[in-house]
Amino acid sequence: MPRALSITTHNASLGEAPLTPEWHSRTVASETAAHKMSFTAVPTASNSYQLNDSNEVQPLHSLPPPFTTTSSPGQTSSTKLIRQGAEALLYYTHFLSPSLPCALKYRPPKSYRHPILDKRLTRARILAEARVLVRCKREGVSVPAVLGAGWEEGWIAIEWVNGSTVRDAIFGRKTWRQENQASYEGGEKDLVGLMHKIGCAVGKLHQVGVIHGDLTTSNLMLRPTVSGAEGGEEPSATSAATPFDGTITLIDFGLAAQSSQEEDRAVDLYVLERAFGSTHPEVEHLFPEVLKAYGESYKGAKVVLRKLEDVRMRGRKKSMIG
């Protein structure tokens, strides 16, 4: 594909310029008008959420040491790929002991980046995520614990959170309602309770100066509460189990940052609002309950709610010139 550049230039003095403009375009039969660079399709895992047992997909990159050994005599744990995102690979494995399940997040090197830049970024991002999680833990925000981190190699081992995502719980509610039609008469009370819990959890997070950066219902877990433990919820009057029992635990802090800016907090809420709108339109009308609980969760929260109105109106940030 010829890349001839035959451009005549015109200088700023606006004096007489040659009359031949560039780019005579012939009827383009004689030239290919475009080039498509299709690179050999390299087999990679699609962004599948679930690992298909009969059709195990392997990512391009293998885990770094010490995770490279998959099994050996006496090893009871096996490492499974759970999800392959744009940034990182998520594995299920065990850490420290066969009875401690963990989420192993690995950021593989990106071939398109300069190696120095790549290493620098990977290191910074692993550390940022670990630091944010540890800070949250220190301040009592419900997040999984960091078990270990290899920032030079690009991995972080995080406590595995049992329970379901809020996303799945909401999807599953329909079935649950059908099955429990007779016994449950709370109307939408269970959902409202859920919204309040979410608002409080996000409020607590913001209060300690952390922005999640990717608040969706897939990143909110409902962790079953052990009765009597601190942090559990008060038993409800009816003590009927609902799909939304448990403590809200925030996960996936890959895009999190430390910030106390109202704007950042408002954007965090806005992302969650939009997530509800696109994934759970049928419960979207209850989202104001999230904001209500958020507004009451810490001093300064109400200012953030006002800021949220601005963020909504702006839609996607500012327009560009030109």
Place this chain on the structure above:
Amino acid sequence: MEELVTLTLPHLPLHPLFLSLFTNLENASFLRQQLLDGNQEFEYAFLDARMLLSENHVLAACFRALNDWQRGRLRSRNVHSEIVFSLSPNNNIAESFRRFGISDTTTDLLAIKVSTSSEFTAESVRTHLSQHVQADSVLFSDEAIRRGADLARIRKVYKAGGDGGKVNGAAGTGGGAALDGVEGFILGTMALKGS
């Protein structure tokens, strides 16, 4: 009869750990002196068990030390001293020994031996320890460690809040070890050390 537990860390199958827990230790000074002298027969991690919160706490330090050893980035003399060092939230080696290592007044001792070669077996370690450690043997377990933990001192060293209110995280995972707030925070602190 000495109680000795062999544990293998997931992902580090080639180097099992031999752990022996003791109480009513009588010859702390002697053992400490062997370490100071660099006596090669006494390559152990000797830990003050009262500064240990849980089994996970111990194992996390072991993982960090072993992994750093494998990656060629030990900060201290050997993998055993590195276990002691890994417990510390900061990078001061001497301080980590003062806080977590054996002192002349240590009464509860956790001795850890990393199997660095085939020369060391559970049997050989058990024999050696029974010969040289004058103390009562206790079976190493999470429950035994927790029983003997000095929570106030541990919290202080890790700056983990004294009131018990702040560091409470989510409740148990309902399946194996429950990582409550303090423990989770400590593991995270150890993971970040040196960053």
Place this chain on the structure above:
Amino acid sequence: MPIAIGLEGSANKLGVGVIHHAAYPHSSHRSRQDSPLSSSPPPPLKASDGDASLTWPPVRILANLRHTYVSPPGSGFLPKDTAAHHRRWVVRLVKQAMKQADVRIEDIDCVCFTKGPGMGAPLGAVAIAARMLSLLWNKPLVGVNHCVGHIEMGRSITGAENPVVLYVSGGNTQIIAYSAQRYRIFGEALDIAVGNCLDRFARVLNISNDPAPGYNIEQMAKKGNILVELPYAVKGMDVSFSGILARIEELAHRLESSAQGQSEPWKDEDTGEVITREDLCFTLQETVFAMLVEITERAMAHVGAKQVLIVGGVGCNMRLQEMMGMMAAERGGSVYATDERFCIDNGIMIAHAGLLAWGMGFKTGLDESGCTQRFRTDEVWINWRD
């Protein structure tokens, strides 16, 4: 046989293009009732006829002319001077385009022009010409969004069916994906466009603006190999370049002062080699392009796309295309790009997008034909797609 003339002048490139779309089988062309050609069926397209693209409708590019206003090194182009340039050249270009296209005024169905976004004065200058032609020739006006022009031309030329689009130029940096008759902006530059960052950096080092500062930076970067540390600003799906620009300008000044002997020669800490202008060009490209590829990858993952289409002037850069290709390959996807005729601002894309809109019955009344400097890509109703 719809034919349109398109005029583009939102920045320093003045473009005039004439395009022909093969007839639509099921559309209604109310305004074509006047055309004497509407009664006869379109001639069948022969294999050698023009550029039958893979997407509907097949297009023929009858003329695609451009003239660029190049400012001297060390300076950027000012709106006033740019507008003057456009006024000076537009009539000439229109005449030449019509001659080359070999069409009569009667054959033209509509006069398309860039409504925005862009620089006010240059946009206005070209809009005046378009209005004039519309009145003179008695043809409807169609105002076109500049970004939509790039996207539609890119799709048509490359045949990419539903790609994530990276639109990068001196004035724009956006990640776009099509959904429900809108080109939705998934991510963008929060402050200045990547091309703007490159152009302003070029000024500090007095790199020539001929043929374009970005092109010269690209050539120099090929000779650089030291990566100096620059900030890296990706925030979710968005990027930010002003911090990087500030830093690289600082570094450029430092380089110049050491070159002039005012300070110690600046050496790389690791290799001990002296850092050159080429190294700075290399560093800037590697950093900003990595950022662009990253947000493109995030968008691809988010929507599950396998194709990437790069449009806009910065899209000509081979290093960017190469990096994008590596990322896409790892995902089993592919990258589409066009050459300078279509990446760089041109009139044909305006004619093309305009004709697509016109085909659905769209036109711009004279009283609505003002230009807008801010015209978001997602404001346009893409009703020619499902």
